[in-house]
Amino acid sequence: DAGVTQSPTHLIKTRGQQVTLRCSPISGHKSVSWYQQVLGQGPQFIFQYYEKEERGRGNFPDRFSARQFPNYSSELNVNALLLGDSALYLCASSSGPTPDTQYFGPGTRLTVL
Amino acid sequence: GDSVTQMEGPVTLSEEAFLTINCTYTATGYPSLFWYVQYPGEGLQLLLKATKADDKGSNKGFEATYRKETTSFHLEKGSVQVSDSAVYFCALGDGSSNTGKLIFGQGTTLQVKP
Numbered sequence A: 001d002a003g004v005t006q007s008p009t010h011l012i013k014t015r016g017q018q019v020t021l022r023c024s025p026i027s028g029h030k031s032v033s034w035y036q037q038v039l040g041q042g043p044q045f046i047f048q049y050y051e052k053e054e055r056g057r058g059n060f061p062d063r064f065s066a067r068q069f070p071n072y073s074s075e076l077n078v079n080a081l082l083l084g085d086s087a088l089y090l091c092a093s094s095s096g097p098t099p100d101t102q103y104f105g106p107g108t109r110l111t112v113l
Numbered sequence B: 001g002d003s004v005t006q007m008e009g010p011v012t013l014s015e016e017a018f019l020t021i022n023c024t025y026t027a028t029g030y031p032s033l034f035w036y037v038q039y040p041g042e043g044l045q046l047l048l049k050a051t052k053a054d055d056k057g058s059n060k061g062f063e064a065t066y067r068k069e070t071t072s073f074h075l076e077k078g079s080v081q082v083s084d085s086a087v088y089f090c091a092l093g094d095g096s097s098n099t100g101k102l103i104f105g106q107g108t109t110l111q112v113k114p
Helices: none
Strands: A005-007 A010-013 A019-024 A031-037 A044-050 A053-057 A064-068 A074-078 A087-094 A108-112 B003-006 B011-014 B019-021 B023-026 B033-038 B044-050 B056-059 B062-065 B075-077 B086-093 B102-104 B108-113
Touching: A005 A087, A010 A019, A019 A087, A019 A108, A031 A074, A044 A064, A044 A074, A044 B102, A074 A087, B003 B086, B003 B102, B011 B019, B019 B108, B023 B033, B023 B086, B033 B062, B044 B062
Parallel strands: A010 A108, B011 B108
Antiparallel strands: A005 A019, A019 A074, A031 A044, A031 A087, A044 A053, A064 A074, A087 A108, B003 B023, B019 B075, B033 B044, B033 B086, B044 B056, B056 B062, B062 B075, B086 B102, B086 B108
C-alpha cells in the first residue's frame, strides 16, 4: 500500500500570496494531522481532522485553515504569507483520532520570499 | 502545558559506539511516548513507542523505556552504524486534549563516523 503522499514537493511564494498544500492519507486512515517544521526545530501541531471534522487546532493564526474531503484527503491553506511561514509542512495520517501511531508524509517545502 | 525536552546535539560517535539520547517530558495524565527519526530530506518515521509506564519500545536495535518516576524516555542503541546518522525526535501524545496531537522535542542530530 502507498504511504502518505503530499503535493507539491516544493513551493516558492512571495509575501502576501496564498498557498494550498495537499495530503492523501494511507488507505483506510480517517485522521489527518498537519505540522509545521521550521528549520532546526521539531514539528509544531497545526490541525487535526478526523472523519471530516476538525478535531484539534494548534496555536496558529487564522491565516491557517484546513479541510478534509469525503475520501479523507486534506488540504492546508495559508493566506497572506509571511516570511516566517517558510518551513517544511508535514502531513500525518492515522487510523483513529487519538495520539496513536501516526505515519508522516515526506512534506512540502514552502519558501516565502 | 505539556512539553518535551531533548539533549542538545549534535552527537558525534564512532561506528559501533553506544548511543544515548536523553528525553524528559512534562505532561498531565498518562501520555504515550514516541521516538521518530528524520533522515536528510525526508519526513518523519516512527522508530518506537511506549504507551504506559515501564513499557519498553524497541526497533532496529534501538530501545527506550517509559519511566514515569523520572518522566524520561531515553533512546539507546548498543552499537551505532553510519546509516543511523539522522535527526531523532522525542514526542508525546497529548492525551489530555483528546486529539491526535503530538508534541515534539527540538530534535537531536546524530552523526556517526566510520
